[in-house]
Amino acid sequence: MATIKDIANQLGISISTVSKGLNGASDISEDLRQLVLDTAVEMGYSTKRSKKEEFRKLCLFVENMEYETIDSFGYEIVLGFKQNAFRHKWDVTVVTISPEFQKKERYDTYLLKNGYCGAFILGLALQDPWMEQLKTTTMPTVLFDNFIDGNPNVGYLGTDSYEGIHMAVEHLVNLGHKKIAFMNGSLYSLVADQRQEAFEAAIKEYHIECNKNMMARGYFVADSAHYHVPEFLEEGATAIVCGNDLLAQGVIEYCTSIGYRIPEDISVIGFDNIPVSATTEPPLTTIAQPRNELGKYAYFILNSLILHIAISKSLLRPQLLERKSTARVKITEIPPKESKKKK
Amino acid sequence: MATIKDIANQLGISISTVSKGLNGASDISEDLRQLVLDTAVEMGYSTKRSKKEEFRKLCLFVENMEYETIDSFGYEIVLGFKQNAFRHKWDVTVVTISPEFQKKERYDTYLLKNGYCGAFILGLALQDPWMEQLKTTTMPTVLFDNFIDGNPNVGYLGTDSYEGIHMAVEHLVNLGHKKIAFMNGSLYSLVADQRQEAFEAAIKEYHIECNKNMMARGYFVADSAHYHVPEFLEEGATAIVCGNDLLAQGVIEYCTSIGYRIPEDISVIGFDNIPVSATTEPPLTTIAQPRNELGKYAYFILNSLILHIAISKSLLRPQLLERKSTARVKITEIPPKESKKKK
Numbered sequence: 001m002a003t004i005k006d007i008a009n010q011l012g013i014s015i016s017t018v019s020k021g022l023n024g025a026s027d028i029s030e031d032l033r034q035l036v037l038d039t040a041v042e043m044g045y046s047t048k049r050s051k052k053e054e055f056r057k058l059c060l061f062v063e064n065m066e067y068e069t070i071d072s073f074g075y076e077i078v079l080g081f082k083q084n085a086f087r088h089k090w091d092v093t094v095v096t097i098s099p100e101f102q103k104k105e106r107y108d109t110y111l112l113k114n115g116y117c118g119a120f121i122l123g124l125a126l127q128d129p130w131m132e133q134l135k136t137t138t139m140p141t142v143l144f145d146n147f148i149d150g151n152p153n154v155g156y157l158g159t160d161s162y163e164g165i166h167m168a169v170e171h172l173v174n175l176g177h178k179k180i181a182f183m184n185g186s187l188y189s190l191v192a193d194q195r196q197e198a199f200e201a202a203i204k205e206y207h208i209e210c211n212k213n214m215m216a217r218g219y220f221v222a223d224s225a226h227y228h229v230p231e232f233l234e235e236g237a238t239a240i241v242c243g244n245d246l247l248a249q250g251v252i253e254y255c256t257s258i259g260y261r262i263p264e265d266i267s268v269i270g271f272d273n274i275p276v277s278a279t280t281e282p283p284l285t286t287i288a289q290p291r292n293e294l295g296k297y298a299y300f301i302l303n304s305l306i307l308h309i310a311i312s313k314s315l316l317r318p319q320l321l322e323r324k325s326t327a328r329v330k331i332t333e334i335p336p337k338e339s340k341k342k343k
Numbered sequence: 344m345a346t347i348k349d350i351a352n353q354l355g356i357s358i359s360t361v362s363k364g365l366n367g368a369s370d371i372s373e374d375l376r377q378l379v380l381d382t383a384v385e386m387g388y389s390t391k392r393s394k395k396e397e398f399r400k401l402c403l404f405v406e407n408m409e410y411e412t413i414d415s416f417g418y419e420i421v422l423g424f425k426q427n428a429f430r431h432k433w434d435v436t437v438v439t440i441s442p443e444f445q446k447k448e449r450y451d452t453y454l455l456k457n458g459y460c461g462a463f464i465l466g467l468a469l470q471d472p473w474m475e476q477l478k479t480t481t482m483p484t485v486l487f488d489n490f491i492d493g494n495p496n497v498g499y500l501g502t503d504s505y506e507g508i509h510m511a512v513e514h515l516v517n518l519g520h521k522k523i524a525f526m527n528g529s530l531y532s533l534v535a536d537q538r539q540e541a542f543e544a545a546i547k548e549y550h551i552e553c554n555k556n557m558m559a560r561g562y563f564v565a566d567s568a569h570y571h572v573p574e575f576l577e578e579g580a581t582a583i584v585c586g587n588d589l590l591a592q593g594v595i596e597y598c599t600s601i602g603y604r605i606p607e608d609i610s611v612i613g614f615d616n617i618p619v620s621a622t623t624e625p626p627l628t629t630i631a632q633p634r635n636e637l638g639k640y641a642y643f644i645l646n647s648l649i650l651h652i653a654i655s656k657s658l659l660r661p662q663l664l665e666r667k668s669t670a671r672v673k674i675t676e677i678p679p680k681e682s683k684k685k686k
Contacts, residue, residue: 149506163493247622293652296652297654309633310633310659311660314654317652
């Protein structure tokens with residue numbers, strides 16, 4: 001566990017300044033104080049809380065999502081949430097869950113018996129046992145990428161998929177692409193539904209033909225690409241929008257393996273901006289989710305729900321990151337290659 | 344202007360306790376401190392801020408909306424915003440604006456020259472001059488009921504119209520209604536668009552015929568009802584969903600004037616829960632917007648935007664308030680009356 005000295009070394013400031021930051025002294029700047037607090041959380045510093053504050057505990061449940069290493073999707077979300085909660089004097093416990101865990105433990109009971117005032121849940125799937133219980137939970141809860149109809153205790157937080165996919169299609173249209181395919185993610189995912197709807201609306205807006213053979217839904221994993229990309233290429237796709245960065249990596253891998261060059265022959269664009277997407281070959285153009293901000297904002301929503309402000313939906317803005325996997329379409333359309341294999 | 348003594352009298356507590364609440368002393372409870380602060384704002388108390396804090400100013404622009412009296416739609420929104428801002432040591436100035444004002448003053452320039460760090464805007468219309476400038480503003484801005492595409496500095500806040508209209512239709516369907524009309528508001532309003540879409544989706548979900556003669560868009564004022572309700576009645580409507588409470592009042596007034604009884608002959612349901620809707624004859628069943636919470640939450644969003652968390656959309660939950668203007672449908676359908684007049 002990091003000590004005050006470790007934090008001081010990391011930031012190159014004195015121990016007494018770190019101490020002031022941690023204890024809310026008024027003679028250091030607000031910016032510095034926040035930096036000290038953020039760094040303390042990131043380095044795993046924790047302090048004994050006073051008796052009075054001991055009951056202020058929040059739970060962060062994680063399923064279907066990596067978060068422990070800095071290159072994982074969930075890392076910055078978890079970190080942002082903990083940073084903001086810490087700043088407002090809450091303790092956060094991270095608990096990884098599975099469908100089996102959910103079958104064994106009732107949601108409300110689990111929170112109550114462990115003294116949590118509320119929870120933030122990452123990665124729950126639509127068919128998970130707790131989804132049903134969340135319809136009637138009385139515990140303030142923020143769901144990442146999931147929506148519960150009609151329960152004022154549950155808020156939905158995500159990145160605006162509609163705006164993100166629109167940005168992706170607009171970017172490709174501006175590069176002259178007219179044959180744009182969509183490699184989307186899982187059928188049991190709210191965001192995949194939203195991205196599907198957004199894609200269809202965007203291609204309609206830009207008067208691009210809606211070709212069912214150029215849209216596919218696999219899973220949010222790289223392998224899905226192999227099953228669907230051959231058909232996209234047969235149909236003459238010059239660009240492929242992907243439901244997330246892992247799918248985009250699968251698309252690039254497959255296209256490269258059969259002799260297509262990225263971006264000369266095919267432009268590929270991802271979604272999420274997972275850390276590794278900056279260093280793939282070529283570096284991936286993608287729609288970034290503001291993950292640290294999502295985590296920070298999740299705290300604000302949860303705090304509001306605890307204060308009986310019934311937040312229903314909150315969406316953050318995505319951002320287009322242009323790297324090297326998209327380029328202007330070739331003037332002549334690419335003839336379908338001979339070497340296509342279809343699984 | 345209210346003094347500390349006035350606040351003490353209002354709450355029935357000592358002057359020293361009020362003083363502790365205003366100055367953040369640690370020996371009173373957090374709940375009491377918040378009550379003191381909320382009451383201070385509501386009573387118009389203001390204090391001199393220190394030099395250091397003087398730059399922390401927010402602006403609240405209001406157009407097309409009453410907010411000064413307790414029975415007006417905007418009162419609780421403005422109050423909630425000021426209460427939360429005050430609690431976090433911001434000064435708030437309320438400025439009423441018109442299209443002329445917007446033509447004269449550039450948005451960003453106005454905020455900068457007056458030293459505002461950000462703004463919350465109520466009641467802007469889609470065709471207003473500032474709507475164009477908001478597409479590129481660099482000032483953190485929260486818009487009530489308006490959305491700006493693609494600008495990370497502008498967040499949209501509202502009540503979930505979709506969920507609200509769904510609740511209204513579900514309530515009527517549960518009362519046995521099958522012929523449900525929709526008296527919607529202005530054509531130049533984002534929320535009226537959303538409520539229209541929501542109504543069409545809801546009646547589809549409940550297998551109710553989508554009859555174009557049973558859907559109308561007027562303005563968000565009572566008079567609009569007179570132009571459209573006669574046709575609803577001709578078509579045999581047994582219930583009318585209204586885009587807001589003012590329209591619902593117009594509908595009730597018109598129906599009553601031609602001899603229909605509310606709710607025996609026609610059920611009417613509003614949207615907003617403006618204060619007067621509890622005391623109309625009959626008291627109005629309506630979909631409540633949580634106005635104080637909307638104001639409070641607007642502050643959280645604005646603060647997040649100032650901290651560079653790019654909130655795109657935030658929706659709060661509506662609530663169905665069952666009063667006396669809706670009832671179970673009569674078993675025999677009502678024959679159209681003779682006395683209908685159509686303007």
